[in-house]
Amino acid sequence: MMAEEPLREWRFSGALRASQQQLLQAVTVVPGEPVHIVSPPGSGKTLMGLLLAMRQGARTVVFAPTTTIAGQWARQARTLAPSDRAVSIDGEYPADLTVLTYQRISTTERGGAFDELARRAWQQELVDGGRDTAHANAWLASLSTSNEKAYTRGIARRARAVRKAMARLSPDELAAGLHPNARDLVDRLVAHGVKTIVLDECHHLLDHWALVIAYLEARLRAAAVQPTLIGLTATAPSPQDATGFENYSALLGEVDFEQPTPAVVKEGNLAPYRDLVWFTEPTAPERVFLMRNDELLTALIVNTIGSADGISSLRSILLPPLSETNDTDGSARPVGAVVTTDADVSTTTARIAAAFAADFPLAIAATSLLRKVAPHDDLLPMLPPTTGAIDDAEIRVLARYLMQRVLPDPAREQDWNRARSLLADFGYALTDRGIRKTRDPIDTLLASTIAKDRAVADILAWEYEHGVGDRLRAVVVTDFAKHGNRAGNRASSAGALRTFSVIVADDRSAGMMPVLVTARHLRIAARDLSMLLPRLAEITGVVPEIVPTDDDDQVIELKIPGVSAAHTVAAVSKLLARGFVRVIVGTRGLLGEGWDSPAANTLIDITTASTSTATQQLRGRTMRLDHEWPDKVAHNWTVVAILPEARTAIAHSDVRRLRRKLDALWGVQVEGPPRVVRGEAMALTRAQSESLQRLGTTMVRAQTLTAATLDTVLPRSMTAQRWRVGEPFTGVVRRASLFPTTTSPQSVLISTRHQDGIAMRAGAYLAGAVVTIGAGVWTQVGLVAPIMALMLAVAGILLGVGGVRGMRVWCAMRAVRADALAGHAQIADVVATVLRMIGAISEGDPEVHTVDGGVAVSLANASDADAQVFRQAVQELYGPITTPRFLLDVDPDHNRAAQSEASPITAVAVPSVIGKRRQWADMFAAHWAETVAPAQLRALAAAEDVAILVSARAQPREDTLSAIARDVWS
Numbered sequence: 001m002m003a004e005e006p007l008r009e010w011r012f013s014g015a016l017r018a019s020q021q022q023l024l025q026a027v028t029v030v031p032g033e034p035v036h037i038v039s040p041p042g043s044g045k046t047l048m049g050l051l052l053a054m055r056q057g058a059r060t061v062v063f064a065p066t067t068t069i070a071g072q073w074a075r076q077a078r079t080l081a082p083s084d085r086a087v088s089i090d091g092e093y094p095a096d097l098t099v100l101t102y103q104r105i106s107t108t109e110r111g112g113a114f115d116e117l118a119r120r121a122w123q124q125e126l127v128d129g130g131r132d133t134a135h136a137n138a139w140l141a142s143l144s145t146s147n148e149k150a151y152t153r154g155i156a157r158r159a160r161a162v163r164k165a166m167a168r169l170s171p172d173e174l175a176a177g178l179h180p181n182a183r184d185l186v187d188r189l190v191a192h193g194v195k196t197i198v199l200d201e202c203h204h205l206l207d208h209w210a211l212v213i214a215y216l217e218a219r220l221r222a223a224a225v226q227p228t229l230i231g232l233t234a235t236a237p238s239p240q241d242a243t244g245f246e247n248y249s250a251l252l253g254e255v256d257f258e259q260p261t262p263a264v265v266k267e268g269n270l271a272p273y274r275d276l277v278w279f280t281e282p283t284a285p286e287r288v289f290l291m292r293n294d295e296l297l298t299a300l301i302v303n304t305i306g307s308a309d310g311i312s313s314l315r316s317i318l319l320p321p322l323s324e325t326n327d328t329d330g331s332a333r334p335v336g337a338v339v340t341t342d343a344d345v346s347t348t349t350a351r352i353a354a355a356f357a358a359d360f361p362l363a364i365a366a367t368s369l370l371r372k373v374a375p376h377d378d379l380l381p382m383l384p385p386t387t388g389a390i391d392d393a394e395i396r397v398l399a400r401y402l403m404q405r406v407l408p409d410p411a412r413e414q415d416w417n418r419a420r421s422l423l424a425d426f427g428y429a430l431t432d433r434g435i436r437k438t439r440d441p442i443d444t445l446l447a448s449t450i451a452k453d454r455a456v457a458d459i460l461a462w463e464y465e466h467g468v469g470d471r472l473r474a475v476v477v478t479d480f481a482k483h484g485n486r487a488g489n490r491a492s493s494a495g496a497l498r499t500f501s502v503i504v505a506d507d508r509s510a511g512m513m514p515v516l517v518t519a520r521h522l523r524i525a526a527r528d529l530s531m532l533l534p535r536l537a538e539i540t541g542v543v544p545e546i547v548p549t550d551d552d553d554q555v556i557e558l559k560i561p562g563v564s565a566a567h568t569v570a571a572v573s574k575l576l577a578r579g580f581v582r583v584i585v586g587t588r589g590l591l592g593e594g595w596d597s598p599a600a601n602t603l604i605d606i607t608t609a610s611t612s613t614a615t616q617q618l619r620g621r622t623m624r625l626d627h628e629w630p631d632k633v634a635h636n637w638t639v640v641a642i643l644p645e646a647r648t649a650i651a652h653s654d655v656r657r658l659r660r661k662l663d664a665l666w667g668v669q670v671e672g673p674p675r676v677v678r679g680e681a682m683a684l685t686r687a688q689s690e691s692l693q694r695l696g697t698t699m700v701r702a703q704t705l706t707a708a709t710l711d712t713v714l715p716r717s718m719t720a721q722r723w724r725v726g727e728p729f730t731g732v733v734r735r736a737s738l739f740p741t742t743t744s745p746q747s748v749l750i751s752t753r754h755q756d757g758i759a760m761r762a763g764a765y766l767a768g769a770v771v772t773i774g775a776g777v778w779t780q781v782g783l784v785a786p787i788m789a790l791m792l793a794v795a796g797i798l799l800g801v802g803g804v805r806g807m808r809v810w811c812a813m814r815a816v817r818a819d820a821l822a823g824h825a826q827i828a829d830v831v832a833t834v835l836r837m838i839g840a841i842s843e844g845d846p847e848v849h850t851v852d853g854g855v856a857v858s859l860a861n862a863s864d865a866d867a868q869v870f871r872q873a874v875q876e877l878y879g880p881i882t883t884p885r886f887l888l889d890v891d892p893d894h895n896r897a898a899q900s901e902a903s904p905i906t907a908v909a910v911p912s913v914i915g916k917r918r919q920w921a922d923m924f925a926a927h928w929a930e931t932v933a934p935a936q937l938r939a940l941a942a943a944e945d946v947a948i949l950v951s952a953r954a955q956p957r958e959d960t961l962s963a964i965a966r967d968v969w970s
Helices: 019-024 045-056 065-080 102-104 114-130 135-147 148-164 171-176 180-192 208-222 242-252 261-266 284-304 308-318 347-358 362-372 391-408 410-425 441-449 450-467 496-505 526-540 565-578 612-619 647-664 688-692 700-712 716-723 752-781 786-800 802-815 819-835 864-878 918-931 944-952
Strands: 036-038 059-064 097-101 194-200 228-233 273-280 426-431 434-437 474-478 515-518 522-526 545-547 555-559 584-585 600-607 634-641 666-668 676-678 733-739 843-850 854-860 886-889 908-911 936-938 962-969
Touching: 019 045, 019 261, 019 555, 036 045, 045 059, 045 065, 045 194, 045 228, 059 065, 059 102, 065 097, 097 102, 097 180, 102 208, 114 135, 114 148, 135 148, 148 819, 180 194, 180 208, 194 208, 208 242, 228 242, 261 666, 261 716, 273 450, 273 666, 273 700, 273 716, 284 362, 284 391, 284 410, 284 441, 284 647, 308 347, 308 391, 347 362, 347 410, 347 944, 362 391, 391 410, 391 434, 410 426, 441 647, 450 474, 450 496, 450 600, 450 634, 474 496, 496 515, 496 522, 496 555, 496 584, 515 565, 515 752, 522 526, 526 555, 526 565, 545 647, 565 584, 600 612, 612 647, 634 647, 666 716, 688 700, 733 886, 819 843, 819 854, 819 864, 819 918, 854 864, 864 908, 886 918, 886 944, 918 936, 936 944
Parallel strands: 036 228, 059 097, 059 194, 194 228, 273 634, 474 584, 474 600, 515 584, 600 634
Antiparallel strands: 426 434, 515 522, 522 555, 545 555, 666 676, 676 962, 733 854, 733 962, 843 854, 886 908, 886 936
């Protein structure tokens, strides 16, 4: 009889790293509940997965993405098992632990169930279009014989859609799509008593694979088993793939434990690294194409929205008509959309409030356009501040105008067609049904400009001359071998082939012996033929054949008969490790996940991939330890194209892509102490980040930005020192709000007039006290007549009644002018106290300290979830006002009728989590008044409150209140 929990007999006798101990302590394995772990390459995920399965004890099946990785699991498992027979890699004969590939279980019935489901979907489309079922079936049957190619394409397209929608299919329907061998395998696993499923590199579980695993899980549950799923990955997939991410998250749920890459670096199990950015600008012909389109779009907006009719349309968005609303039944109304008959509130103020309440993004976009085309419009002082280039939201406002005012007018048909044509050049399809995003030729050109290829050559030369010299082992990664788009009058298509040709043509690459390898191509420089040909023959056992190339006489194409692309890549990787090759150029599909070369120490990323998964996977290529260079430090470059003169945000798409990439990455910050942070600060200086923010409104040159990057590059040995490898760490992520200045927030949140009022009262009280005392003294020494003494005494009493009270007010004035630490600490204490009182957080202490010339506010000694709730509340409190339920009027006596755009901040938004209930908002206002300064809660339900809301939105936020979300690891 087989033991029910055989893995409890397995043993691990080695020593765990601190990060591994932390993981095992943090994760609890509960039958029937998934375990989802994110940990970087080199962190020992295989061992962790096995130890968690051993903790569960039950029979286990492990799924891995490749046979190579499956073999690694089997070898590691046998070191823990009491005998090798306890581990199997054969699905026909399961053991206590069975290791398989995903492909083994997810094989589908080719030409079977999915095709039938696709045909049913097509049939339903025809029925929905007006045909009956019989006619639909007859039409499909006829098409399958009369035009087999069209029929096959239609089935294939719908079959793909069916696979992506399989999350909504029942297990029986899903089983119908599986190959009989896969169904038999599931039957064997269930019969064998498997209760634990380990999913390695589980970010692969998108679409079909996730749903097949879900089928296995459903079968186990049907057999009265509560299966435990353990998902392991270096990079969780991005929500950008909506369908796939839904399938994935439904299977594994939220991440239970995430081990940041820095922990593994600090332990010495990954190489220290530095992310860097090289900026470039499109070539002259490309710039002509880009600027022409940028100018045309700008002109379209200025001439269309900037016309009298266009400005009228913007004002109609911002000043919607007010209608009487009867809410006596208690029904909810949009925040700020209050109709009032109070005589002291202007109709304009109420209408602006209603516009922002009804559609805040639309109102903001209309405000931004109005500021661009009519900078002196009388509405602007009442509207929120806006800056920046023309963006997607503003183009949608333009489309709204075109649809509502141009399309219905037969006389303006030419204007409609001209606008549609121009918007199409920017990747927008405008029809009478609305506007949608399509392929954007502007973004495509920026992403694939030949200037990036030249930047790659510059980086290689710089690294060779100023960096590691002969130790250089670089990998250049592109999206495709060859890109079909030739927008901008380009002579050649972008891609790895062109990038390689540019590198070879650069004299500085002589001696680097670059090699290009893709799924279909193997190329070398003609000058390196005698050096590389015999070495490739030695490694592969086959003499490569030389194939002439039509596109570049400096390059030679090689074919190695009988050798697969994977084996070719392995051969080139060996040449890289031995130093015969110093540069490999290839595609993300071949050199991304699954390609490992410990010798690689420099990555140059010119891909458009910006999801967290793809970004981290690429960086992982250079972070493996290299036994040939024990002190290895990796440089990971991203190449970014900017168009300084452009006025539209579309022309800055590469910068937005850079931000998405950096948001997924940890590293040592560029400036200040060697602190490990996530995001831009680990790759860019503050000045660089601020310059990029100003693109579209201020001239920023790529050369200047790149020079700033190079100024921050340290010798790689010094970069390693900044990582402080080997020093203890807590592994805690602090979710901080970083304020760039050390100005007290009260100096902005409490108006100067209010502060001066406190000062004047304190001065009066103190002066009164002095007069009283002085009168007594003068009387005693006989320096004045008794009558004068009496008058001074009375004046002193009138002015200085309560001298003690005067001292208290003086102390209050001092508190108002306190330094930034005390000011932020007071506000943070109010936020944390109320969040605890309402149950939004359960633990934690506000922590305020100076950092990098500013102030950081965070919640210490708290769970990550609580820390994020606190940070979100702080960000909402200090940030621009959007659509809050409650405002905190921090200067209730201020005359708003006389204020200008330069007036101090007079109101802040009550954080949304606190504003869910009136009693919670009251608690917040009370604690603010007690701890920070006088304030009054505004519920936005009265005429005066609407005026305050509109007024507060119009106030620009100073740097003092500009909080940057910053994750800090320690």
